[in-house]
Amino acid sequence: MRANKNLCQLTVGQEAVIVSIEGGHGFRNRILSMGLHPGDRVKVVRASPFRGPLLIENLDQGFCLALGRGMAAKVLVEIPEEGVGE
Amino acid sequence: MSKRIIALVGQPNCGKSTLFNAVAGYKASTGNFPGVTVSYAESPVTLGETTFQLVDLPGIYSLSTQEPAERVTLEYLLEKEAHFVINVIDATTLSRSLELTLQLMELELPLMICLNMVYEAEKKGILVDPQTLETALGVPVMTTVASKGWGVKELFAQALEVMDKARAKPPKYSLHVEREVGCVKSLITNLKTAKNIPLRFLALKLLEGDEYFTSLVRNEAPHLIPKVEECLNRLVKAHGQPPEMVISGERHALAMHIFEGAAKVTAREEGTPFREKLDAVVMDPILGYIILAGVFLGLLYLTFFVGSFLADQIAGPFDRLTQLFQGRGAWSPFMVGIIQGIAGGVGIVLPYLVPLLFLLSLLEDIGYLPRAAFLLDGLMHRMGLHGKSVIPFILGYGCNVPSIMAARIIESPRDRFITLLLASLIPCSARTSVILGLQAKYLGPLWAMALYMVNVIVLGFVGFLLSRFQKEASPGLILEIPPYRLPTLASLWKKTWYRLKDFAVYAWPIILAGSIILEALTYLHVDKTINALLAPLTVWLLGLPAAVGVTLFFGIFRKELTLIMLFQALGTFNIQSVLTHTQILVFVVFVTFYIPCLSTLAVLWREGGWKVTWASALLNTTLALVLAFLARFVGMAFFP
Structure with a gap:
């Protein structure tokens, strides 16, 4: 079973694969150039308090980005099969 | 050649x-x-x-x-x-x-x-x-x-x-992308715009839908745009993705292909890596803030202890030297001015400047600042800003000038305006030397810490108010969190030295000139006129001795001057004998907040235009008046 979610809906520590990036031309461009692409495996490492940003690790390339929640909600992901139901 | x-x-x-x-x-x-x-x-x-x-x-x-x-x-x-x-x-x-x-x-x-x-x-x-x-x-x-x-x-x-031989050849992408690139190239080949831009690069930018390059072509040949869009739409249809995703996807695939060919990735070592262990503590929702407060207070305490120790060592000899030259004929004002100018730099400002700049460099190079930004982003949003503003703010404790320049990393003009305005309110190293050299020294370090706290609260409050005026929502944060790096002692020292040089080259001559001018003014009794003009402010409103008026005037050039000249204007290194505790408190509060120094105003003008410069001067001065006036009552309550 596969679930379609956005980065914001993941729990801390959960891994997922990016499916697509919503939002406008400029926003997509920035996310892509900072190294998040469809097909990349990512993990939510931690969440900042006060509805602050999420710390996203790109597992394929090994770097971390702090991403505001509004932006994270525009990054759609799917959870690999073995990850569901944990 | x-x-x-x-x-x-x-x-x-x-x-x-x-x-x-x-x-x-x-x-x-x-x-x-x-x-x-x-x-x-x-x-x-x-x-x-x-x-x-x-x-x-x-x-x-x-x-x-x-x-x-x-x-x-x-x-x-x-x-x-x-x-x-x-x-x-x-x-x-x-x-x-x-x-x-x-x-x-x-x-x-x-x-x-x-x-x-x-x-x-x-x-x-x-x-x-x-x-x-x-x-x-x-x-x-x-x-x-x-x-x-x-x-x-x-x-x-x-x-x-x-350098004369190596020239890069553009990479080739998949067939249908190349076909559309060829199509766009043939359309734009005769354009003037294409003269200075490689044809293939321009074609790719147009296919990505880049607004800047599209508008260049639209300005020169509007009739070509629909034809370019035709190519673009074919590409989008074939891939089922927006145009910039198609081209970027091609690059990504090619980059991955090259990476996999040239790099061997072995499994990471067993156990949690150092970075993650440290991040778990430093970015923890509770511990993180305690550490943040600890880092901030530790920075100031350490600066104060190292600074006041050094200042004590240096003050004595200069004091004796000054007495040697006092009241010895017409040239003595100049000698005293020169000695006090040098003493002011070496003995009063430098002792605080060196440890502060060194510690700030350490924080910067280790990679702590982006993590502070991560922690504070949520809170900053309540102030209508975002976490990236934290970086200019923290740099501001060193000097407002680079901090105002660092505000360029903030994309939205609205956020930049607020950040610029708030950055000029941060007590820089010059103001820190006044706070530590007077308030911490005579009233105790806790009073200095309290002033920094009041400053942070004022920042939050002003930010909150400003963001009400500018309703537009603040976009979220995207910031790379780099790995921790241990800087070498040599590179830290070089960086500290680089910033100290700025003090030595720009500030010292001004301080020296200022000291000599002040001595000359005293000699000619002109200082009394300045003091009299400023008396409504200094004496009536703030309850300070008239003699401090001239120091506040010179402080507009460099904030350190207020401290150095205070010693000079009052004629002693033992401030306690001439100022009460309340007066010290009021003076320091006023100096901390009043009009930014000339270099800060100049760089504000360059970075943000006249609006933000005037807003900053007005805001700072108003805050200084209100807070210094309130400090009178605080002083009365605590030092009866």
């Missing part, structure tokens, strides 16, 4: 500025967070018998035209001012970095790769074979560890040798 120009291009935090400083001496600002170089630094470099000009361009993630740093770099490269480009790559993020490399290759410039931080990559389990990379890209590749200076000389020697 005119001097050859070599430009360094790379992604943020890849070590460009470190590389630049390794050969050019300390001239570019570095730090372990993205976006340190906001405008570019350049310097002549001599290697053997050849001298060339080295340019450190701002770090960018891609060659788009969205962000100021990207535009600066792209324009520089398109104007073909550089004879040679060195693309600096952080080997730990090789596959992402290669996407920028591919874009640079599309510009068809003479190009070479500097693979930096190779040891860090090895530690992460990424082994790169430079030979394979060289073959795959078709441009020379050299490896370096710029932070230790390894491979740096060889890099530039190689660059000088190949």
